[in-house]
Amino acid sequence: MARRLLSIWFPRLASDTSLRRRPLEGPFALIHRSGNTDHVHCLNTAAEQRGLRQGMAQADARAICPSLITRPADLTREAATLVALRRWAGRYAPMVAVDGADGLIADITGVPHLFGGEAELRDDLHARVQRAGLTVSSAITETRGAAHALARHGGGVIPEGGLVERIGRLPVSALRIDSKTSEALARMGLIRISDLIAQPRAPLARRFGPGLMMRLDQALGVQPEPVAPATEAPHFGVRMTLPDPIGLQADVMAGLSRLLDRLCETLERHHMGARRLRLELHRVDRETAQVEIGLARAMRDPARIMALFAKGVEEVEAGFGIDAMRLSAHVAEALPPKQLGGGPNLRHEEALTDLFSRLGNRLGFDRVLRLLPAQSKIPERSFLLSPAAHSKAEAPPRRHGPERPIILFPPEPVTISGLRHPRTPPVRFRWRRMQFTTLRVTGPERIAPEWWFDDPAWRNGLRDYWRVETLEGPRLWLFYTPQASNWFTQGEFV
Known part of the structure; x- marks a missing residue:
């Protein structure tokens, strides 16, 4: 055939x-x-x-x-x-x-x-x-x-046997070639496919490359071209039709528990985990209520997922009753099998993931942020803010040099009461309406601006940072700008 x-x-x-x-x-x-x-x-x-x-x-x-x-x-x-x-x-x-x-x-x-x-x-x-x-x-x-x-x-x-005669009347652009090639062929007088078939193949291949001859052979059946449909992505969804309408929150959660068990089994077979789930509750009056949640990490644990649905299900108006339920994971990610157990570190990671999920569903996942280290000597650029649900915690790189403060804030000016030397920390200074007396200093650490960034805060030039221990207790991070002869506080050591 x-x-x-x-x-x-x-x-x-x-x-x-x-x-x-x-x-x-x-x-x-x-x-x-x-x-x-x-x-x-x-x-x-x-x-x-x-x-x-x-x-x-x-x-x-x-x-x-x-x-x-x-x-x-x-x-x-x-x-x-x-x-x-x-x-x-x-x-x-x-x-x-x-x-x-x-x-x-x-x-x-x-x-x-x-x-x-x-x-x-x-x-x-x-x-x-x-x-x-x-x-x-x-x-x-x-x-x-x-x-x-x-x-x-x-x-x-085109009936069998009439292929060459029928497609020979078509323009060469019908061979799925680029416009430049078809225009060049037209300038040579090769306007139709029949004109191209009659020409020697070697000169055309040398001038236009093997792609032209490949397309011609595919159209004529000399070179096979299979029909390969794309693989269907698996659909992660389950549904339940109820014999009698329900309306109590406990009944809805019981039905959701059964749906979650079936859905997570399907996810496990495909080594996938859900990131966003949607629960559709079909009411007797043909209205549909939806409860949608997101997860900070790909997950297929029914108990942990079910806890996130409780608040949304509580707010659903059941009307005359719910007679059908449908649960789908419309966003899923790869989640390979893991070794059971894992100790306290794994339990801590799971608890943190659950916290991010709860906060993300209440506030929005783009508003729950974490600090990530960045490769920069500039204090303001030594960290990045990233959504916690879309990033992983990273350990800060090992630094060689003076200690940096744990608490960092935008530079705040200090009022000087006395100086030992123009470029050394003041003996007494006032900051945040409090008077401080310098007890011990360590430094300086000179930081130059990164010239490839146009940062208005660093247009004054160099900064000399000092670690200042005060008689009143706080250990502050002060810096001096030689160009403007000003002092500022930018951090506090714990």
Whole structure:
């Protein structure tokens, strides 16, 4: 049995999808920002009839068509739509793969007779897609390259034995080559694929590289090109339908406990851990309540996860009762198996993770921060603030030199009462409305500005840092700026 491939092309997938959600009349375009310029990403038929084309600058498009209506392009939603169409196209073939950003390729070998033939299969596909509000073009032939080319240049069905004659009429740009190569071939007079087939292969390969010959061989079937659908990502979700509606918090938590056990077993089989979970509670009146939580670390421990749901479940209004529950981990990360036990260090780490999770769900995970060490001699740059849920604790690097204070704050001026020497710490000084007497000093430690950073706080130049022990008890970190002859306090030793 000869191999038969179906190429499906959605020329206006992004604009059709956007207009399906929010219809409007007249010329319409989706705009995508690339670099510093907004470009036309996708058009509807009315905009194309006005002379607009994909890839042109938005300013040029508005100059040609002042009544153009635009929306920002959503590439993520567009990719998700194509994946959904790939799943739907499984009704026509057992293997369907994504072909670029706006197309699909399906191996329909042995399938067309179920629809009455290849032409009937195409008619059924076009009718269903057009009812959904999408523009479509398709082609059926023996090779993936030929099907791709024909689908984007009119579509149709190429019977067995008619491949070379039919695709020979198409332009060389249909071979999935870059625009520079197709323009260079056109300047040589090689406009159609039939012109390219008749030429000696060696000179073309030397001038344009092996890619041109590879695409030509794939279209002609000399070099095979498989249809390999992407592996489906596992879905981590479980559901429960209840025989009678429930409304008590204890009943909901009992049902959640069963769902969590099943979900965590699925996560464990895939060596994954949940980072965000969503509980959907379907009520008798067809309303749905949602409780969503986040986790500071990937986790699949039902007891620890369940404790985080308690507050959200308590606030749910059950109405006339809840008759179905659904739990899903819509964000998951790899979590390999761990050795049981682990001692007090592991228990401490788990307790800290639970604390970060509780605080993150209440305050927001981006607001729970931790300090991380940074490679800088400048005190203000010796640490970084990072969300605790998205970073790991790091030990500070070993320093060689004077001790640094535990408590660090922005520089605060001190009032000098007496000096031993212009560049040594004052005998008496006033700071934060308190009078201090110097008992012992250690230093100085000279720190120069990092010239590659334009920091306004360090534009005064050098700083000489001193460790000052006072008669009153506090041990302070003072610095002197030789350029301005001023003293400041920036830290305190514990």
